[in-house]
Amino acid sequence: MKSFPPKVLANNLNIALIFQKTISTIGCGIKTVKKKLVLPGKEIASTEEMIAGEGTFEDKGKIRASRIGEVRVDKNSKVVTVQPVTSTPVRVNRGDIIIGEVREVRNSIVVVDILQVEGNKRSLYGDKTAVIRVAEISERYVRDPLTEYRIGDIVRAKVTQDYPNLQLSTKGSEFGAIKSLCVKCRYPLKLKGKILECERCGNKENRKISKYYGQGNV
Ligand SMILES: [Zn+2]
Structure with missing residues (x-):
């Protein structure tokens, strides 16, 4: 990983933020996210209604958490993921x-x-x-x-x-x-x-x- 002097890093972040803001304004209303904390093995959804994403696994038609974290559901794509609560x-x-x-x-x-x-x-x-x-x-x-x-x-x-x-x-x-x-x-x-x-x-x-x-x- 490259390291930048603080000022360069700040500029970099500003550009990134402006860029992200533009995209999310355009994409407004398309993506919705829901949060819920689960333990590993917890049944989250069925494979008929959702798609197993990162931090989950499929088990006989069910989608279960493979780690502790927050359940995130992208209502548009139906992909369900479990995001670690503390992540670097x-x-x-x-x-x-x-x-x-x-x-x-x-x-x-x-x-x-x-x-x-x-x-x-x-x-x-x-x-x-x-x-x-x-x-x-x-x-x-x-x-x-x-x-x-x-x-x-x-x-x-x-x-x-x-x-x-x-x-x-x-x-x-x-x-x-x-x-x-x-x-x-x-x-x-x-x-x-x-x-x-x-x-x-x-x-x-x-x-x-x-x-x-x-x-x-x-
Ligand atoms: Zn179809």
């Missing part, structure tokens, strides 16, 4: 591989909330907002980000820039969506060949998919 902040650096959740898809960028730095069990402190520019979505040419990502997608991405804001890339087969929900009924999509299919309503969807789609506890 983890800084996101260029070159890190992250797991994030798509919060917004716009004309030329995709806005992602970073949930976790891969290989680092500690949680990130507070919200970490990053963007994927349209040219960084895929090795193929992408005209409209909406053909590749939708709100609530869980993506694996590489951090290409950490200052003045966080930028990500999902170019390459390891990167892209690892879990997506049906846009019609919000049921998790299954990968069938190269297409994602909803087993509940039959809807078929396209994403920039990672080769790790459907693997892992997210």
